[in-house]
Amino acid sequence: GENVEQHPSTLSVQEGDSAVIKCTYSDSASNYFPWYKQELGKGPQLIIDIRSNVGEKKDQRIAVTLNKTAKHFSLHITETQPEDSAVYFCAALKSANAGKSTFGDGTTLTVKP
């Protein structure tokens, strides 16, 4: 089955700096890669996603890149703000596989004012 590794497990940055979280996956058939943000006491919420036919996607301060050959994808947050502090999860799945996601173990991001 799919295996997703996520690094780092914790990340602390100064407000205004950039943050990068990296994930690798094992199943080359995976074709959909969402990123979720989880705030304390809440469920994960999708913040950006990328499909395997795209190399990069950007939404304001958030971007995701995908390298299919190397089987890794990354989340980039620029101009970080204190409200970006949360746990971030990457996931990989095959869209034809009933939407079953394999998640990374999460990255706790702390943005210091």
Added chain:
Amino acid sequence: DAGITQSPRHKVTETGTPVTLRCHQTENHRYMYWYRQDPGHGLRLIHYSYGVKDTDKGEVSDGYSVSRSKTEDFLLTLESATSSQTSVYFCAISESPGKDTEAFFGQGTRLTVV
């Protein structure tokens, strides 16, 4: 926010007792999932459903059963709770994969088995 309601939100139960968690959706999504979240393990799939009365196992299904008698409800049952099942449980829903694979998560149920 997607219309997903988990109940109860918190529960403390004793080892060996049966426990049922409920997930209710108002989005009419076909797919529903139960995940558990533990420190250092991210989210792991327990069971999922791809339609009424159609369910299948995930990666950590031992000790759990599910039922889906209506589109909107997906029940997770711990037949005889153990301390290793202390966790936060999340329900998620999704439209048919291939068209829209985004998953929407509920607020979670914190279960403590003592």
